[in-house]
Amino acid sequence: MENRSLVTIAEHSREKIMYLIEMAKEFEKHTNRKLLNGKVIATLFFEPSTRTRLSFETAANRLGARVIGFTDPKATSSSKGETLKDTIMMVSNYADAIVMRHYLEGAARYASEVSPVPILNAGDGANQHPSQTMLDLYSIYKTQGTLDNLNIYLVGDLKYGRTVHSLLMAMRHFNPTFHFIAPEELKMPEVYKLYCEKHGIRYVEHTDFNEDTIAGADILYMTRVQRERFTDLMEYERVKDMYLLKLNMLGKAKDNMKILHPLPRVNEIEYSIDNDPHAYYFEQAHNGLFARQALICDALGITLDQVREDKTIID
Amino acid sequence: MKRQELLVAALQNGTVIDHIPSNKLFQVVNLLHLENMSSAITIGYNLKSQKMGEKSIIKIADKFFTDDELNQLSVISPNVTLCTIKDYEVVEKKEVKTPDHLTGIVKCKNPKCITNNEPMQTVFHVIDKEKGIIQCHYCNNEQNIDQVTLISD
DSSP states (O other): OOOOOBOOSTTOOHHHHHHHHHHHHHHHHOOOBOTTTTOEEEEEESSOOHHHHHHHHHHHHHTTOEEEEESOGGGSGGGGTOOHHHHHHHHHTTOSEEEEEESSBTHHHHHHHHOSSOEEEEEETTTBOHHHHHHHHHHHHHHHSOSTTOEEEEESOTTTOHHHHHHHHHGGGGOOEEEEEOOGGGOOOHHHHHHHHHTTOEEEEESOOSTTTTTTOSEEEEOOOOGGGOSOHHHHHHHTTTTOBOGGGOTTOOTTOEEEOOSOOSSSBOGGGGGSTTBOHHHHHHHHHHHHHHHHHHHTTOOHHHHHTOOOBOO | OHHHHHHSOOOSEEEEEEEEOGGGHHHHHHHTTGGGOOSOEEEEEEEEETTTEEEEEEEEETOOOOHHHHHGGGGTOTTOEEEEEETTEEEEEEEOOOOSEEESSEEOSOTTBGGGTSSOOOEEEEEETTTTEEEETTTOOEEEGGGOEETTO
């Protein structure tokens, strides 16, 4: 059987990414359907992640699937020492696809190798979070009308932020220019800069963050600088307020510029920006619903044509 | 050199693994699981070598390894020589090559990798043979082949 699991977006071709964006568009037009009537989707969250789980479960529910699963591994046999493989084998007897969040890196790849049903990776440790990447790509496409030739500014924790790493890799097909804006301790790791060089992706590094540095941005992708990431707390105190986006920094921003953030936000985007036309992070989260509907259907082998010819639309 | 060669019994049929750095000998033994074999095995340790000063050698009777098995040796010792012996003659002589993949040989250094928390085999992809960089198939962490920990250690 062909393995339809989703482990990472980084392996997807340009065509596959555009195909999934087209499918997400269809689900945005008509979100409520009975396309997955009779299907059961399992959501296994070995580590809590409320917004990702709610988004996946809503995506499945709005397509008519039923959802089973757990949100707290303490209540399951994995706390008794059951292996991941055994848990997956057991659940695959009940569900047509498994959405899994795990605290260990590589858990999704391994699950996809042992599972007889498709696995959708909802985050595996610091490794991959492909549904977040897909909704980021969809949000960029929706706001810019294209994914090609964009100036994407990544701000904040570029060292540990897996969303920025996945986005960087997925954008390699689209001739982007990246700007990396981060404190010294949280710089983009060498391995990703080598990745850029290998794939001909242009990038510029900055440590300062002000009105002028972001003036050329089409996409301003904010992330949170977290205290626990610092070995040197003096350094944290010094830089923690340097990467906060304030309303008065948007004066020179391009009209088409949109601010994205994977959420949750703490204080890195000033609340007064929420009503500014550049703010897009709440819509971005909403797009996650359509992106995840597309990913679930693709994992189940439902094609774009089938979605377009779908007669089960409710709204 | 003749005297040293006499110290290690000649082989009628089998495999000779030569030019093993002496400090790697027991890792090679572990890696090939020689302890589970029933055929005659001669091990020469700390022998004099013109090429490397000091070396070790393993002769295994009636056992022929696949290329994949032998190429795994490159992780611990990239320069060993392998001879296949048939009827006291060397019928094939080759050097180990770094393989494209390492299965069940190297431990992932990332404690949060699934391979360190689940009863399963590790898989690494050799992504740069010249620099000796390998990448975990599961967690994507990279490490240098010179600094790896072996599963058998």
